[in-house]
Amino acid sequence: MNLLRKSLLRYATFFLFIFLIGNGVFALRIVRYPYLQNTTEDSLIIVWITDQNGDSLVEFGLTPELGQEANDPTSTTRHAVQLSGLATDTTYYYRVKTNGQILSEIESFKTANGADNPYFTMTIFGDSGEGTSAQHAVAAQIAAIQPNLILHTGDVIYPNGADFFYNARYFDIYRDTIKAVPVFPCLGNHDYLTSRGGPYLRNFYLPDNAVVPEHKGRYYSFNYGGAHFTVLDTELVPGGVGNADQRAWFEADLVAAQDALWKFVYFHRPPFSSGRHGSSISIRNVVAPLAEKYNVDYVFSGHDHTYERTTPILDSAPSSKGVLYLVTGGGGASLYDVGRSDWTAFSGKFYHTSKVTVENLILTLESVDSTGEIQDSFVWRKGVLVSSISNQTGEPRPDAQVRVLIGARQRAQRATDGDGIALFYVAEGEYALEASAPGCQTQIIEGVRIQAELLTEVPVSLSCP
Template identity: 30%
Template sequence: MVVVICAATLISCSDNAADEASGSDSDSGSGSSSTDSTTSPSDTSTTGDGDGDGDGDGDGDGDGDGIPERIDCGTPSYAGLRRAPYLQSVAPSSTRVAWASETGGVATLHVAESKDGPWMEFAATPRVFEVDYTGEEVDYTAYDATADGLQPGTQYCYEIHEDGDPVATGLWFETAWTDDRAVRIVALGDSGNASAEQLAVRDRMLERDFDVFLHLGDMAYGDGTFPEFKERVFDVYTELLHKTPTWPTMGNHEYKTDNGQPYLDLYYMPEVTLDPAHAERYYSFDYGEVHFISLETNDLPLITAVALDQTSDITMLDWLREDLAQNDKPWTVAFFHHPPYTSSERDPNFLVRDGLVPILEEWGVDIVLAGHDHHYERTVPLEGNGPSTKEEGGIYYFVVGNGGAGLRPADGDWWTAEVNDEQHGYLSLRIEGCTAYGEVVTLDGEILDSFELPDC
């Protein structure tokens, strides 16, 4: 069952929120646990932009323009929360924030353009998660609140209060923008085993700032349970999640528990599917000049009928065509878990290739990101199951399954691969104007791959 949570509503505004309150993929992996999110770590990511020049602007020229200076909201603090705040479904005029508490009081989200206020207050929607449902050690209450009526491309401070007292402060987010400003993307998959390698890759990610975090699936080995999500996602990426919106796609390991129900309970994605039964399994969103599409490749009935020439009841593909037909952005990035092209020792997913790729090619998708295979790979432009050029409609396919789980060999001479390698790391993309600038950063901080992809 998919749980539909209503959006929060604006309650009131005040000059100062704090003052007012006081008045066969079997590699489940193992490894050391990260710092628990109930502590209040310092926010270590203060510079960096994903282009490698360290100026924080996202344009790669080192002069510091293009990206607004970071808003000063104080030092992040969220001690005592079961699950620290994480940003969801960020849009030009709204931002959704989710978190969890073991105390279960009446919670509100407070948002302001300065840490000095004035503050807008939004009610949070609670949902109690009991031990019998989650398998965790205690009952807790999950909350989500949507701040709306916001301005595009604007930074805001935010706080969370429970029963009138602040429980999370010093936090900030930025709404999505609609102009041609650069978009800085971090992407990885197959990370979630709480290994030393996952934590090392996480630490490298925190050295830069990003606007969008795409997780390509298999974030919670081995079965996508609630305890695994806590230990291997929320306790690991805490410092990233409270300031960078996460846009996930479901991996086969998340699908193992009740067809991905914990994933659906924990993430709050746009509900845009044609069939309500598929809500949040696939969706799309815009950031600047980029249109992003997240697709579901675990639920085989959503894609297999195309390979069998049976398309009448495949609503994800119907939705995908409608979504792409309405897309007016110069860049389109699709992401899902199973790769249609790979040089891995495992075969590519031919159902994905037969079911999805023709639609992506027809509508001019530029970049496809996937995980599942535990290595890094960037293909030559591909079209019609063969090498092509971008000018002829070729798509660049990436496998970024090197986020922390055990690595697997890739064929270095494979015909589709421009670059492939078996090292842990993450993909950094900066899309600006006619070019996507990319780097793959290893857990040692080395640059495994550096490239520029033209689009006009």
Template identity: 25%
Template sequence: MKVRISSILCLAMVIGGAFSASAQTARPDRIILNVTENPATSAAVTWRTSTAVKESFAEIVPAQADPRTMSKAVQSKAVTTPWLSDTLNAHYHSMVFPNLTPNTLYAYRVGQGEDWSEWFQFTTAGKPGEPFTFIYLGDGQTNLLSMWSRTIRKAYEMAPDARLMLHAGDLVNRGNRNVEWQQWFEAGGFIHSTIPSMPSPGNHEYYYTPEDSGMVSAFWRPQFTLPENGPAGLEETCYYTDVQGVRFISLNSQEIEINPANMLKQKAWLEEVLKNNPNQWTCLVFHHPVLSTKSTRDNKEVRGHFQPLFNKYKVDLVMQGHDHTYARGKVGNTVYVVSVSGPKMYPLDPQPWMQKTASYTQLFQLVHIKGNKLRYESYTTTGELYDAFELEKKKGGGNVFTNKAPAGTAGH
């Protein structure tokens, strides 16, 4: 249930920064499609309106070229969550579309009365074993509208039929600053509304008060509708979804680093999710790298408590952010990647685990799953292939790694 007023009301003093005083109008904005636990048969959408809108609706129909079929759309009332402070009042609305047909093109819109969005189209996930592509983006964080926009748009241009898009934390720089979320949504535009997003929180989605050790952004849960199948208290930040034979898992690595109790919760939960995994492939996304790209950075809690589980259950791919560089390396059965999609950059220090590196380079990743093969491709924001490899799954779960990186690109 997405009514979470009590956790939102107290944020007046921490929003900060320049932003519009309220949601633009009764017409929906910030419309985003999110993954559900089973995106083959359901889809989640969230949007925002002014507080004048007391109730809002979503309509969905199998998409056809005949525009008359829109009149057959099924309408459902959304769950509405007030977002209240002394400087910003808005209503967030959410809908989970149930009972959908796998691998089917749908059209949907959201709104009420005379104020409706355009019709968006998306395709539900297919059945296990059917090939698909997904997008992985490291930190966007800064200059979102001016410079991160070109990365997400190029990724969409090259993979418009992607089944989902993963964000490895630090989507914005200050998680309670409305103007940054506005830029994040503007930069992605209709892409957010057509490819289901799977965001994982980073340290910059957190804020701190004298009374606590850190809390996720007040915007996070109202503006995303994500699976609530994670540990109690970490809903919609630690969760999993199954897509066409791949188990995708988001960990909340900020809580791993700052909160021992929540670290242990996630560790126990993750072991169960990995142990009881019917899928052929396992991919994780979270923010703090298991293996850092800087000698001055070391996420000991993440590495010490979670890498043994990755080894034990032969996790295939771990996608991370935080270090604002690029590095890729295979350790045991698992390939670890650190990437950055926004313009904030750091230098890197060569480390033994790295097999391919880059610095001061905006990148996005396309990952293609086809049967027992996983092909990974990392592209610059200008569209050049920078890195690539292939994993071939062998009987028993082990992977054969083949480097496919183009000759002449930097790295070691």
């Protein structure tokens, strides 16, 4: 009798299980809400995670009625669908499905601005992933800013970058922002502690333009609204930013970006800092000379849990015209004390995100603390310098090289185009201009005055015997 009861109970349990599945009681669930990755002018990736395997489908369109689809039939719990052929600087609506089941509300995103529309807002922060009340407060300020894109300066997940913590200490906290705004992060030292950043590389779908295959996603670059962004890996083994492959890629990337209106570089460990960790001299020795040579505007970092903005720096010293550096490591982890150095313009110990607004030739930086107060602000204005290089008979020299100098220091270098013209975007101030071409005498023009937001034309006639 007991055996019969056990058999009946076993069959009843089995049929109940089948009934529950058929009626959706054990339906597939979303365990990570959609987030945007690698937004460009005409494409982006939408990512979500489910608790069961299934296909991946995104419905999208120019209105909430949607009307278009992109899908991947592969059965998986980690879903990543690329939308391509999109219009630049355009708002789209979307929702995600797996196995025919709608898993999100209708959300929206905007594609990246092109170079002809250099107007955007970004937020920059780092050292965030402890799940603290401070992290939640900073996240609320980021959401209130409504940026076009977000940069993260590393240490996304404490204590060790483990996948286990990603939902609670990142995705859940920023969910309502990252469903509409792309985040472009870099690796921090804590992110490296699990499989040398393996969970980070699985969770973020980043540009894969690093030349060495095993370095893809560790350092990369992208464009947005006329600006060029270069992201480095300070933790790369061996050598960090001094790794031969990464350094060569870094310089080649800056060379290719010389036409960008703004050039930003960011990574985790700071080359200039008055905080607990202080300046990384090895990183400074690699980054600063290249940043100066190729006219980088701003270098962002974290690692020190502080806020510190420098004056322009040239040759490791304060200057009226040089590269600006920012430590913005107050994203949520416990704060550090911070002092001042001779190149410090402002420093403070407070939770924050850095808001940067680009409006053509004007950049405005505001440090927004966890209560929404602005603790520091700064405006950087550029002018346009156009030099037309010809020989003494008036023929253009497309083979000329032009350098912009501050004293004897090179600030920027450019080859002329087919019409013998070189174009520079530089800060307001006085410069010298050096022009040279094969078979011609080098000419230096002193006292070239650049005014903010204005165009200055400097014709140069070379003597070419």
